[in-house]
Amino acid sequence: MWNTPAVVTMLLGSAILPILLGTAVFGQDANSVGGYLALVGGTVYVSPTEEPIRDGVVLIQGGKIVAVGSKASTHLPKETRTVDCSGLIVTAGFWNSHVHFFERKWANAAAIPAAELSRQLQDMLTRYGFTSVFDLGSMWENTRQLRGRIESGEVPGPRIRTTGEALLPPGALPSDTVLNMMGVMKFPAPEIADAAQATAASRKLLDEGVDGIKLFASSPRGAPLAESAMQAAVHEAHRSGQPVFVHTNSGTDVLTAVRAGVDVVAHTTPHSGPWDETILAAMKERRVALTPTLTIWKYYARHDRVSAQEQIASTAIGQLRAWVAAGGTVLFGNDLGAVDYDPTEEYTLMAESGMSFRQILASLTTAPAERFGESRQLGRVAAGLAADLVVLKDDPAKNIRALTEVQYTLRDGKIIYRADK
Ligand SMILES: [Zn+2]
Secondary structure, X not given: OOOHHHHHHHHHOOOHHHHHOOOOOOOHHHHOOOOEEEEEEEEEOOOOOOOOEEEEXXXXXXXXXXXXXXXXXXXXXXXXXXXXXXXXXXXXXEEEXXXXXXXXXXXXXXXXXXXXXXXXXXXXXXXXOEEEEEEOOOOHHHHHHHHHHHHOOOOOOOEEEEOOOOEEOOOOOOOHHHHHHHOEXXXXXXXXXXXXHHHHHHHHHHHHOOOOEEEEOOOOOOOOOOHHHHHHHHHHHHHOOOOEEEEOOOHHHHHHHHHHOOOEEOOOOHHHOOOOHHHHHHHHHOOOEEOXXXXXXXXXXXXXXXXXXXXXXXXXHHHHHHHHHOOOEEOOOOOEOOEOOOOHHHHHHHHHOOOOHHHHHHHHOHHHHHHOOOOOOOOOOOOOOEOOEEEEOOOOOOOHHHHHOEEEEEEOOEEEXXXXX
């Protein structure tokens, strides 16, 4: 008889395990112990601020980048497997700092067949180069199961951080009918009305292991969350070393939340008009970051008159432009899960706000890595960092839409997505 533990131990050291686990195409590039993989011949944007390396090499071993340089100056060890990246662009893996795993497709995540789960993660995330995501509101236990299946190596996917359930003021949760139309699974959301409830609800989630707290600042059908309640949630989160995100519906919400000490404003707020100096100065002074979510306003307004659509879009773009001009930190985030998956329009709207390619690249890489305490491991293409990488077909410095033309996505040195040839 086969001795199961011995067989597993034997297989763990080989490339066979990923095949057994249903991810035959993936993992083999990476998992062979001691094996080297090199991306060869591409233009490498090592960071948003440095000059790119032309005809470059990124050498990977054991899930980490071990060398980056020009082809002429970088020695490849014998038997290095190579991926020809001539004419292609290499960057650090992208972060999406505002996503949701709340669509019905993720329900009962522990039971979704591996192949189907892989496809869903690919369609939403890895085909667009996202190797790290922050989920800002979903069913914590379910998202934990999803993450567990990725981290065990069973299915290829991004690094997931999550706030679990968002904390809502009474009346903020959309009706079942609306949630159903949005495609959102049904799960209870904690309501908080004051500081004591904010403390208790935050502490419960933090003790259960979430990576941050998400607050809704106001509700269309009730009083907004008091600054003292937001402060209480911030206090609990920061006591655990975790960030606080806020869903804002207006400039007033932004001001209250920023004064309460939140870390990330999760939306622009075009429905209440441009952000004035008071709001911008408060955001700047408290060093918050912003996920712009420009696309969702156009999406929600798509049934309105064209002039109204343009008004909303241009106000949101103006808010982002003002924030960038003030030197504010932007984290790429487009409310993925609530909008169509293709982020091309978000990139073009960010560019319309005056963000350069390099600023947009920073919002996808170095800025979130720094904000979430991962800059020693993620966000740049440098020796010693995790080999989370994106290979693009064309240069986004010339056309920002090229950010979505992903040829390969690598996480921990494994090719977790490749475009069909
Ligand atoms: Zn959201």
